[in-house]
Amino acid sequence: MRKKSHKEEDYLESGRIGQKRKTRELLLATAKKMLVKGENISVEQVALVAGISKATAYRYFSNKDILLKEASLQRGLMDKDDLFGDIDVCNLNARIEKLIDYHFEVLTTNEDVFRLYLGAIMQNSVRDKKNYSRGGKRILLIAEALLPLKKEISKETFDKMVNAISLLMGIESVSILKDICGLENGSIQEMWKWMIQKIITNP
Numbered sequence: 001m002r003k004k005s006h007k008e009e010d011y012l013e014s015g016r017i018g019q020k021r022k023t024r025e026l027l028l029a030t031a032k033k034m035l036v037k038g039e040n041i042s043v044e045q046v047a048l049v050a051g052i053s054k055a056t057a058y059r060y061f062s063n064k065d066i067l068l069k070e071a072s073l074q075r076g077l078m079d080k081d082d083l084f085g086d087i088d089v090c091n092l093n094a095r096i097e098k099l100i101d102y103h104f105e106v107l108t109t110n111e112d113v114f115r116l117y118l119g120a121i122m123q124n125s126v127r128d129k130k131n132y133s134r135g136g137k138r139i140l141l142i143a144e145a146l147l148p149l150k151k152e153i154s155k156e157t158f159d160k161m162v163n164a165i166s167l168l169m170g171i172e173s174v175s176i177l178k179d180i181c182g183l184e185n186g187s188i189q190e191m192w193k194w195m196i197q198k199i200i201t202n203p
Contacts, residue, residue: 021140024060026050031071043067069117077106077137080144092148096196099145103138103169104189114171138166149200164199168192 030050034041042064047057061067083102087094107114142165143158150158167173169192177188 020060023052023056025137027052027057027060027067028071031067035068035071041068041071066120069113069120073110073113073117078102080141083141084144090148092146092200095145095148096200099141100169100189100192100196103141104185104192107171107174108185111171111174115175118171118175138169139163142166142169146200161199165196168195 027046027050031041031046034046034049039045043057043061044054046067047054050057061070083098084095087098139162142162146158146161146165149161153161173192174188177183177191178185183191
């Protein structure tokens with residue numbers, strides 16, 4: 001498995017955004033381990049086990065239901081090393097194809113659960129605007145898939161490209177293309193591929 005260089009991690013771990021991402025992932029990883037053990041969890045318990053203050057934990061997960069839903073969704077999901085470990089770092093097309101196929105399979109296999117999760121976090125964002133937060137695993141995987149472009153374009157363009165693709169690869173996109181545009185799953189996946197190809201070929 002290829003070890004990432006410090007330069008390759010710059011986008012993922014820069015400044016406060018990188019630290020917040022690490023903290024959030026630590027809370028989720030801890031919650032997942034506790035769920036696997038069959039333990040009943042709360043935000044306070046997960047924070048204690050993770051070695052994070054209760055006040056900090058509540059900034060990321062303002063209630064147990066949100067934490068439980070997201071931790072349950074992420075059980076069994078692949079991280080960036082597992083997803084791209086067998087693909088050459090220079091093979092952009094293969095990395096993009098793997099990114100799309102993986103995200104689409106996860107979303108459509110668990111579509112009802114993801115829709116319920118989206119509804120829950122949207123409600124939470126209205127009730128608690130100050131502490132509203134969502135996960136960044138989608139961003140991490142997209143940035144990893146685009147590594148072949150990192151040296152060819154500016155950091156600003158790379159960041160915009162990652163953010164643009166993140167708009168397409170979630171349950172939000174699936175629900176819009178299915179509920180409003182009337183597309184079936186196969187057409188939605190083809191639409192993803194078409195849109196992402198436009199983004200990476202016209203930076």
